[in-house]
Amino acid sequence: MKTNYLTNGQTVASWLLTGDHKRIAILYLISITLFFFVGGFAALLFRLELLTPKGDMFLPEEYNRLFTLHGVMMVFFFMVPSVPAVLGNFLLPIMIGARDLAFPKLNLASYYIYLLAGICAVVALVQGGVDTGWTFYTPYSSTYSNTAVTAAALGVFIAGFSSILTGLNFIVTTHTMRAPGMTWFRLPLFVWAQYATSLIIILGTPVLAITVLLLGLERIFGVGIFDPRLGGDPVLFQHLFWFYSHPAVYIMVLPSMGVISELVACSSQKKVFGYEFVAFSSLAIAVLGFLVWGHHMFVTGQSMYAGFVFSFISMLVAIPSAIKVFNWTATIYKGSVVWNTATLYVLGFLGLFTIGGLTGLFLATIAVDVHLHDTYFVVAHFHYIMVGGSVMGYLGGIHFWWPKMTGRMFPEFFGKLSALLVFVGFNLTFFPQFVLGYLGMPRRYHAYPDEFQMLNVLSTAGASVLGLGYVLPLIYLLWSLKYGKKAPDNPWHAYGLEWETSSPPPTFNFDVMPVVTRPAYDYDTEAIERQVEAESIAVKKPEVE
Amino acid sequence: MSHHSHAKSYVAVYIALLALVAATVAVAMVPLGPLAFPVAISIAFTKAFLIIWIFMHVKDESSLVKIFAFLGIGWMGILFVFLFCDYLTRADNRADYPGAWQNYGIHAPAEAGHGHADHPKTDAEGHAH
Amino acid sequence: MSSHAAHSPYLRHQFDDLPQQRESAALGMWAFLVTEVMFFGGIFGAYTLYRHWYFPEWDAASRQLDHYLGAFNTFVLLTSSLTMAFAVDAAASGKIPALKRNILLTLILGVTFVGIKMYEYYTKWEHGLVPGSGFHWHPIPGTPEITNINAAELFYVFYFTMTGIHAFHMLIGFGLLITLYIQAKLGKFSAEYYTPVEMIGLYWHLVDILWVFLFPLLYLIDRNVVL
Numbered sequence: 001m002k003t004n005y006l007t008n009g010q011t012v013a014s015w016l017l018t019g020d021h022k023r024i025a026i027l028y029l030i031s032i033t034l035f036f037f038v039g040g041f042a043a044l045l046f047r048l049e050l051l052t053p054k055g056d057m058f059l060p061e062e063y064n065r066l067f068t069l070h071g072v073m074m075v076f077f078f079m080v081p082s083v084p085a086v087l088g089n090f091l092l093p094i095m096i097g098a099r100d101l102a103f104p105k106l107n108l109a110s111y112y113i114y115l116l117a118g119i120c121a122v123v124a125l126v127q128g129g130v131d132t133g134w135t136f137y138t139p140y141s142s143t144y145s146n147t148a149v150t151a152a153a154l155g156v157f158i159a160g161f162s163s164i165l166t167g168l169n170f171i172v173t174t175h176t177m178r179a180p181g182m183t184w185f186r187l188p189l190f191v192w193a194q195y196a197t198s199l200i201i202i203l204g205t206p207v208l209a210i211t212v213l214l215l216g217l218e219r220i221f222g223v224g225i226f227d228p229r230l231g232g233d234p235v236l237f238q239h240l241f242w243f244y245s246h247p248a249v250y251i252m253v254l255p256s257m258g259v260i261s262e263l264v265a266c267s268s269q270k271k272v273f274g275y276e277f278v279a280f281s282s283l284a285i286a287v288l289g290f291l292v293w294g295h296h297m298f299v300t301g302q303s304m305y306a307g308f309v310f311s312f313i314s315m316l317v318a319i320p321s322a323i324k325v326f327n328w329t330a331t332i333y334k335g336s337v338v339w340n341t342a343t344l345y346v347l348g349f350l351g352l353f354t355i356g357g358l359t360g361l362f363l364a365t366i367a368v369d370v371h372l373h374d375t376y377f378v379v380a381h382f383h384y385i386m387v388g389g390s391v392m393g394y395l396g397g398i399h400f401w402w403p404k405m406t407g408r409m410f411p412e413f414f415g416k417l418s419a420l421l422v423f424v425g426f427n428l429t430f431f432p433q434f435v436l437g438y439l440g441m442p443r444r445y446h447a448y449p450d451e452f453q454m455l456n457v458l459s460t461a462g463a464s465v466l467g468l469g470y471v472l473p474l475i476y477l478l479w480s481l482k483y484g485k486k487a488p489d490n491p492w493h494a495y496g497l498e499w500e501t502s503s504p505p506p507t508f509n510f511d512v513m514p515v516v517t518r519p520a521y522d523y524d525t526e527a528i529e530r531q532v533e534a535e536s537i538a539v540k541k542p543e544v545e
Numbered sequence: 546m547s548h549h550s551h552a553k554s555y556v557a558v559y560i561a562l563l564a565l566v567a568a569t570v571a572v573a574m575v576p577l578g579p580l581a582f583p584v585a586i587s588i589a590f591t592k593a594f595l596i597i598w599i600f601m602h603v604k605d606e607s608s609l610v611k612i613f614a615f616l617g618i619g620w621m622g623i624l625f626v627f628l629f630c631d632y633l634t635r636a637d638n639r640a641d642y643p644g645a646w647q648n649y650g651i652h653a654p655a656e657a658g659h660g661h662a663d664h665p666k667t668d669a670e671g672h673a674h
Numbered sequence: 675m676s677s678h679a680a681h682s683p684y685l686r687h688q689f690d691d692l693p694q695q696r697e698s699a700a701l702g703m704w705a706f707l708v709t710e711v712m713f714f715g716g717i718f719g720a721y722t723l724y725r726h727w728y729f730p731e732w733d734a735a736s737r738q739l740d741h742y743l744g745a746f747n748t749f750v751l752l753t754s755s756l757t758m759a760f761a762v763d764a765a766a767s768g769k770i771p772a773l774k775r776n777i778l779l780t781l782i783l784g785v786t787f788v789g790i791k792m793y794e795y796y797t798k799w800e801h802g803l804v805p806g807s808g809f810h811w812h813p814i815p816g817t818p819e820i821t822n823i824n825a826a827e828l829f830y831v832f833y834f835t836m837t838g839i840h841a842f843h844m845l846i847g848f849g850l851l852i853t854l855y856i857q858a859k860l861g862k863f864s865a866e867y868y869t870p871v872e873m874i875g876l877y878w879h880l881v882d883i884l885w886v887f888l889f890p891l892l893y894l895i896d897r898n899v900v901l
Binding site: 550551552555556559562563566567569570573574575576581582585586588589592593596597599600601602606607609610613614616617618620621624625628629632 | 697700701704705707708709710711712715716718719722723725726741742745748749752753755756758759760762763767872875876879882883886887889890891894895896897898899
């Protein structure tokens with residue numbers, strides 16, 4: 001029987017010391033799922049608190065620790081690694097026709113560094129958590145907070161290294177390891193998206209690293225560069241923090257956009273409309289994303305002239321994202337649309353990301369932001385992008401490539417059901433938050449005026465549905481590993497090098513290294529029909545191997 | 546692949562670097578006012594360029610490596626430009642304030658330093674500008 | 675495109691040929707150096723801001739550093755860059771004894787640099803210039819007087835943080851050089867394959883470049899003779 005990457009070596013050591021990018025992707029999948037549910041559980045707890053206007057479940061200090069835990073877990077330990085470390089790691093070498101990434105050992109190191117960071121986060125949790133918010137603003141975080149800021153900062157610092165090494169690996173791999181004939185403009189748009197993301201990672205994350213290092217030093221030594229008592233400027237922390245953290249939101253959404261490009265082409269059985277535009281828009285987002293960070297600081301002490309500049313460029317950065325949405329929509333138009341789980345996630349992404357993006361423009365308008373800053377409007381905006389956008393892209397990708405990664409099909413009914421639950425639950429959770437923010441409810445508050453209760457109750461109800469939508473895949477995907485139907489090489493009749501190898505792929509990805517001659521997304525209806533016919537014949541023969 | 550030794554060019558660059566270090570020290574002793582910082586930084590960039598171009602062989606590398614070699618400094622430039630977009634336009638950069646950038650490099654004699662004594666930095670309000 | 679014919683023992687399985695492997699290593703190392711530049715970039719940005727805000731105080735604080743010692747240290751580090759370049763050159767020519775010699779020289783010069791740095795830190799501690807509760811400002815006669823002592827302390831926060839992080843990078847460099855020496859001794863390098871020597875050389879040169887900036891920024895803010 002032919003081996004694949006799952007069966008080739010079955011010892012624990014062969015998994016924990018692997019250089020195989022596909023196994024490392026699976027290791028990441030397990031870890032980030034764990035962190036996702038930790039962060040999600042924190043959200044569940046504070047959403048329960050918010051059912052009633054009074055702060056009756058938790059003390060204010062405890063509430064602050066809960067939303068900080070949620071933010072830190074979700075941003076640094078779930079969203080930033082999610083698509084790159086799981087889907088990127090698994091698919092990038094296969095999509096470009098390579099045997100592995102450029103630096104397999106570095107890839108494994110990246111995973112263990114991530115685990116080490118996770119341990120620091122757990123240590124911070126055990127020490128009682130952090131109450132500064134995931135944004136760690138000084139001087140509260142550097143001087144006045146009595147919580148485990150140093151341990152959390154250390155965790156973030158180390159997680160940054162993991163991210164940098166992954167980004168570095170992807171950049172080099174994309175440049176030097178493409179198969180013969182795989183020119184840049186034949187690459188799947190998923191690869192373009194990972195590449196652009198990796199550029200952001202290596203350019204931005206180091207600034208976060210120095211910032212949290214300086215924060216940690218200030219906490220440990222009692223003196224630092226953000227310390228107003230020495231004439232330091234606390235807003236400087238915000239500048240340095242957001243120099244990374246704004247591009248970070250593009251780190252969190254671009255890879256999912258890459259997933260959507262792949263899914264929309266397959267769902268429409270048609271090539272992505274405006275390939276070059278979508279490819280270059282990823283690069284444009286990467287560059288422009290670095291020039292807008294001050295829009296987080298309109299009301300915190302930044303000069304208003306800088307505000308003008310950041311506001312204007314924030315308008316510009318919406319353009320490449322909009323270009324993508326237009327092109328994906330044009331892809332679906334007159335496509336031969338297949339209604340499956342992936343399609344539902346694509347449609348969900350398109351609608352929700354658009355809402356998130358548009359509301360971002362409202363916030364980029366300084367005069368409006370004066371009223372909406374630090375309200376639930378902001379919370380709703382970024383969750384529409386991060387959850388309605390990124391997480392839907394991630395889940396869609398997990399489902400889409402599940403047969404390829406595991407060799408098993410998941411039950412389609414439950415796939416669709418979960419997608420619907422996520423969509424409905426998400427909107428019920430976060431749309432009321434737009435209204436709450438508009439009405440003036442501040443974020444990070446554990447108690448609120450009575451008139452906001454109904455909207456909060458709706459939001460918490462939605463969160464329960466959303467949670468169910470997340471738990472279900474955990475169940476049926478795990479179920480499918482043992483009981484799912486065996487997957488063919490190309491169950492979705494998709495175009496791409498990953499679909500030309502077995503499900504699951506062999507350890508070195510291909511039996512024969514590919515030579516590429518066809519353009520990207522060369523959906524050839526005739527070839528697809530031929531393959532379908534061939535498969536139906538194969539089903540009638542007993543399995544030889 | 547025969548390798549032509551680069552030793553001669555290394556020594557030449559080394560001597561140039563030492564000369565530039567001496568120049569850096571000398572220039573600091575000359576009262577250049579606001580020009581002192583740009584001149585010192587330019588000399589430093591020249592040294593860095595020589596090290597990158599010759600010692601690090603970027604001269605002989607592909608265009609791709611060349612781009613990456615200068616990408617870091619370029620991107621750092623973005624951080625600086627936008628950071629100072631804020632700091633140079635804040636209201637406390639008026640020319641009448643001793644610390645204002647318009648008065649850069651001009652040593653305030655002891656009496657004009659009163660601006661600091663009037664605004665003690667040690668209060669907990671934070672940045673007292 | 676994987677051929678078993680010319681399968682060099684140095685070729686890793688994921689690569690098709692040695693040039694691809696070498697190009698990947700170079701690109702990877704330069705991408706890493708980009709991250710190093712951005713890492714220091716953040717603190718250089720902060721430095722530039724406060725130097726602009728507190729120029730008179732930073733002027734006076736900087737004068738307390740021994741810039742001749744700093745210049746000598748710069749000379750030491752530049753020389754170590756030269757020996758590192760010679761090491762790569764020797765490896766490319768297959769001259770392993772010269773490679774080993776130059777690695778050792780680089781290491782010795784690097785250790786000298788850090789040694790001098792430790793001495794400087796000690797003198798600063800003696801003079802009460804370490805930020806924190808022990809900070810005690812002694813103006814140097816003949817230099818401008820300052821009233822804002824906090825800003826002077828802020829200068830020293832930057833001094834110790836920036837040179838400290840730099841010194842930490844040198845310590846990592848020492849580890850890399852020692853590993854390189856051991857590998858050279860074990861005969862791992864030849865004119866055909868010396869990529870680790872090149873890559874560690876790149877790292878070492880970066881550490882040198884960082885100091886090239888740190889020296890004038892910290893030691894030479896203003897050395898005009900004060901009348």
